[in-house]
Each structure stands twice: as structure tokens, then as C-alpha cells.
Amino acid sequence: MAENNCTLKTTPGYFAVSEHIIDVAALRAALGSEADGAVVTFEGIVRNHNEGKPVRSLFYEACSELAQGEAEAIFQEAEARFGLTRIVCVHRVGALNVGDTAVFVGVSTAHRGESFDGCRFIIDAIKHRLPIWKKEEYLDGSSNWVNCQCREDSP
Amino acid sequence: MSAQTKTITVTIRYFALLREETGKASETLTLEQGTLADLYKHLQERYKLSLPIGAIRAAVNNRFCSWQTDLGEGAEIVFVPPVAGG
Numbered sequence: 369m370a371e372n373n374c375t376l377k378t379t380p381g382y383f384a385v386s387e388h389i390i391d392v393a394a395l396r397a398a399l400g401s402e403a404d405g406a407v408v409t410f411e412g413i414v415r416n417h418n419e420g421k422p423v424r425s426l427f428y429e430a431c432s433e434l435a436q437g438e439a440e441a442i443f444q445e446a447e448a449r450f451g452l453t454r455i456v457c458v459h460r461v462g463a464l465n466v467g468d469t470a471v472f473v474g475v476s477t478a479h480r481g482e483s484f485d486g487c488r489f490i491i492d493a494i495k496h497r498l499p500i501w502k503k504e505e506y507l508d509g510s511s512n513w514v515n516c517q518c519r520e521d522s523p
Numbered sequence: 524m525s526a527q528t529k530t531i532t533v534t535i536r537y538f539a540l541l542r543e544e545t546g547k548a549s550e551t552l553t554l555e556q557g558t559l560a561d562l563y564k565h566l567q568e569r570y571k572l573s574l575p576i577g578a579i580r581a582a583v584n585n586r587f588c589s590w591q592t593d594l595g596e597g598a599e600i601v602f603v604p605p606v607a608g609g
Contacts, residue, residue: 412609428608429539431601433585459608471609491609499582499601500608501539513540515605516574 381443381455385430385500387462390469395456399476404453408483409474410491416466418514422507428461428470431499435459442493450486452477457490459500529556533598535566540604545570559583560590563602578605 382398392411399407414426443455456474464470473491477483494500502514536549545566554565559581566572580603581588587603594600 429542430608431536431538431582431603434582434587434601434603437585495609496606498606498608499538499603500606501604502607503539513543513604514607516540516578 380440380447381452381457383436383439383443384458385432385435385461386458387460390458390460390472392469392472395458395472395474398456399454399474401453401476403478404476405478406480406483407474407476408480408487409472410487411469412471412491414464414466414468414470418504421504423466423504424507425466425505426464426470427503427505428459428464429501429503430459430461434499438498439494442490442497445493446475446486446490450475450477450482450489452482452486455486455490457494459494459498461500530554531556531594531596531598533562533594533596533600535562535600535602537602538604540574541572541602544572557594558590559588559592559594559600562594562600563590566602574604579603 396409416423439457446452446455452475454476457472459471471494473487475483475486475490477486503511504514505511530553532551532553534549534551537545537547542548560576563576563579563581581590582601582603583592583598
């Protein structure tokens with residue numbers, strides 16, 4: 369009867385910005401239904417290097433209200449293009465360490481092709497459109513807001 | 524500002540590099556009525572902001588808007604530096 373125990377609102381999609389560790393299992397549980405034959409999930413993980421520089425940690429900042437509206441617009445586009453049944457996305461903010469999950473995207477559809485394509489579309493759109501910013505802190509003590517062409521080298 | 528000039532009060536929220544360069548997360552300003560572009564140019568001068576207007580997007584009352592948008596009394600403005608989610 370009940371398709372799952374998750375109470376997340378997943379139509380057209382669930383989006384949240386969170387200061388807490390992303391509970392991947394709980395988000396996965398909100399995906400899929402008896403009519404869905406495919407679930408695709410993606411996790412963006414903090415890695416220890418970028419553009420040749422060793423990264424120690426990341427700091428993410430978001431404008432939650434604007435991000436919510438833009439995420440809903442992305443979900444509506446994705447739903448129309450790929451027929452996604454469910455969409456779940458959570459983006460972390462605050463200080464993250466190497467290995468932490470920075471973003472989770474999960475979708476479900478009747479068939480796998482639409483799930484793969486829809487998930488890819490959503491993560492790409494999120495990276496380019498959501499008002500979320502990333503500051504990289506490097507092993508040498510310097511830091512940089514990514515894409516802002518402004519490097520603040522430590523003295 | 525001349526005595527005839529209409530003034531408005533707006534609230535601006537700063538994020539990421541703009542928050543660091545202005546040294547504040549938000550502020551309320553009373554200024555001459557004008558466009559979003561006028562306001563950003565004013566702030567650029569005031570805080571020596573490093574990002575050119577072409578690198579920024581702007582939102583008023585939680586909607587992305589063009590730089591020619593006229594600001595109204597009580598507008599809540601967010602300037603959006605180049606994003607880097609994911």
C-alpha cells in the first residue's frame with residue numbers, strides 16, 4: 369500500500385539546503401514507486417584537489433530563498449523533459465571536509481534512460497544556476513571563492 | 524542629493540565574496556530612487572567591490588531581475604556573485 373515511509377514531498381521535487389550531514393539512505397527511501405523501474409542517484413563529494421592545488425576543506429554558502437525558487441524551476445523543466453516521477457535534491461552549506469557529500473540528487477522514472485538523463489540534467493543545472501557559492505581552502509593556507517577570480521593568498 | 528530627489532529605503536543581502544568585501548551580511552540603505560544597476564555601481568564605489576557588474580546577477584524580492592529594474596520602497600535585494608554549487 370504505502371510505497372515508502374518517507375514523508376518528503378517529491379512532486380515535482382523535494383529540495384533543501386542543509387547544514388547537517390546528508391542522510392543518503394533517507395533521501396533514497398523517498399524515491400521510487402510501484403510504477404518506477406529505475407532510480408538513479410548522484411552524490412557530489414568533496415575531493416582533495418582542484419585545478420592542481422591540494423584542497424584541505426570547502427565552505428559552502430547559499431541564498432536559501434532564491435535557491436528554493438530556482439530549484440523548483442529546474443525540477444519543472446526536468447519533469448517536462450524526462451518524465452521524472454520523483455526528484456530529491458539536498459545541498460550542504462557550511463564547512464565540509466574531504467570525503468563529505470556536498471550534494472545529493474536522486475530521481476526515479478519508469479525506465480532507466482530517463483532517470484540517467486534527468487539526474488545528469490539536474491546536477492548540471494544546479495551547479496550552474498543555484499545561488500550557492502564555494503570557497504576552497506588549500507593546504508598552503510590560501511583560499512578562493514570558486515569562479516570569482518579573486519585569490520586571497522595568506523600573508 | 525537635492526531636496527527634490529525622491530528617496531527610497533531598500534535592504535541588501537550580501538553573500539560569499541560580496542559579504543567578505545562589504546564586511547556585512549546585510550544592510551538597509553536610504554538612497555536616491557534608481558535602477559538595480561545604479562545601486563550596484565554605488566556599492567562598487569563605496570566598498571571597492573572587485574566583481575564587475577557583468578559577473579553579477581541581481582534579484583529583487585526573491586526574483587531574478589534585469590539591471591534596468593527600477594527599485595521600489597522596501598525592496599529586498601540580493602546580488603548574486605558567480606555561483607559554484609555541487
